Amino acid sequence: MRLALGVLASGRGSNLQAILDACARPDFPARVAVVVSDRERAPALDRARAAGVETLWLNPKDFADRESYDTALVRELETRGVGLVCQAGWMRILSTVYVRAFRGRAMNIHPSLLPAFPGLHPHRQALDHGVKVSGATVHFTDEGVDTGPIIVQAAVPVEPGDTDDTLAARVLTVEHRLYPEAIRLFAEGRLRLVGRKVIVNPEGRG
Amino acid sequence: MRLALGVLASGRGSNLQAILDACARPDFPARVAVVVSDRERAPALDRARAAGVETLWLNPKDFADRESYDTALVRELETRGVGLVCQAGWMRILSTVYVRAFRGRAMNIHPSLLPAFPGLHPHRQALDHGVKVSGATVHFTDEGVDTGPIIVQAAVPVEPGDTDDTLAARVLTVEHRLYPEAIRLFAEGRLRLVGRKVIVNPEGRG
Numbered sequence: 532m533r534l535a536l537g538v539l540a541s542g543r544g545s546n547l548q549a550i551l552d553a554c555a556r557p558d559f560p561a562r563v564a565v566v567v568s569d570r571e572r573a574p575a576l577d578r579a580r581a582a583g584v585e586t587l588w589l590n591p592k593d594f595a596d597r598e599s600y601d602t603a604l605v606r607e608l609e610t611r612g613v614g615l616v617c618q619a620g621w622m623r624i625l626s627t628v629y630v631r632a633f634r635g636r637a638m639n640i641h642p643s644l645l646p647a648f649p650g651l652h653p654h655r656q657a658l659d660h661g662v663k664v665s666g667a668t669v670h671f672t673d674e675g676v677d678t679g680p681i682i683v684q685a686a687v688p689v690e691p692g693d694t695d696d697t698l699a700a701r702v703l704t705v706e707h708r709l710y711p712e713a714i715r716l717f718a719e720g721r722l723r724l725v726g727r728k729v730i731v732n733p734e735g736r737g
Numbered sequence: 738m739r740l741a742l743g744v745l746a747s748g749r750g751s752n753l754q755a756i757l758d759a760c761a762r763p764d765f766p767a768r769v770a771v772v773v774s775d776r777e778r779a780p781a782l783d784r785a786r787a788a789g790v791e792t793l794w795l796n797p798k799d800f801a802d803r804e805s806y807d808t809a810l811v812r813e814l815e816t817r818g819v820g821l822v823c824q825a826g827w828m829r830i831l832s833t834v835y836v837r838a839f840r841g842r843a844m845n846i847h848p849s850l851l852p853a854f855p856g857l858h859p860h861r862q863a864l865d866h867g868v869k870v871s872g873a874t875v876h877f878t879d880e881g882v883d884t885g886p887i888i889v890q891a892a893v894p895v896e897p898g899d900t901d902d903t904l905a906a907r908v909l910t911v912e913h914r915l916y917p918e919a920i921r922l923f924a925e926g927r928l929r930l931v932g933r934k935v936i937v938n939p940e941g942r943g
Contacts, residue, residue: 686892
């Protein structure tokens, strides 16, 4: 049986689309069970509907605080048997309620080679620092901002004359390959968490 | 006329060897004028002698303090018309006397993708953090530890089962390509320092 994914998305959902495309391949070991957004009009929800995937808008205004929001979020994901949650452009801070419920079963993607340039505006940070190599990272979610155990990374060159936009576009093509790769490794049981390190088993368990 | 290099080396000098090998190519725009070591028996000095390059041992015990050592070092380099200094496994802390004399004309190499993992034991730091991509950086020397403006970088994968030694060996092959590349860019007048960023001009001035 294919692993049930929950995808959390607040924005345009380009990484969601890469995940949906991967799941459309017959040999991919996961399927998207539900896409959750905190924004009613997130284009990501349109992408989910177009792929025939259930969507759920959880309106922050319906909840007294972050913890009650996250409690509802966790319940909705668990009700649908979600085995792995993928944050894909989720703009809301997630509380320990969520992090604890899905520890080792929730991933996020960040467009830099972490630990360099965590947080907001990583491409601007990278260009301001003058690095010649940047990239993308998929990591397990923990309590920090982009601090979780690293699953996969890939590098891209920074080119002379790059702007935030040109660098972001180059990194995005790598993100779209990297997120499905991380999901596949998880779904095939090839990831083992040792301390803060993710050991990738070269052999599948299947 | 080819740019005169001074190379500072305390150890076995594998990056020095890569620089000597590059300089042996007829089209390379630089030559090693002198190799300086703070250690009398550094294998790097043997490599220099084997290449017919002048060597100089500056014994720290002959100087009262760091500043007087660096004053002598700067004088020896300037006497020989050195236009660019390459620190290649130089284990002594350099004072502002040196940094000011050669600002924008001194480079160092560090075996990580800076700003990640500066300082000692970068490979151990990288493995402990669990990154999946590491690499090497050539940067201009400034007052900090591995904080100077970045000239060139290249990435290498971290493989499952890597130790300090296997990762160091993989990064070292990249270092040996990267240091001559940075020297060539400098010698061809293609580097421009803007704030903390190094702009690489794709056209040579020649």
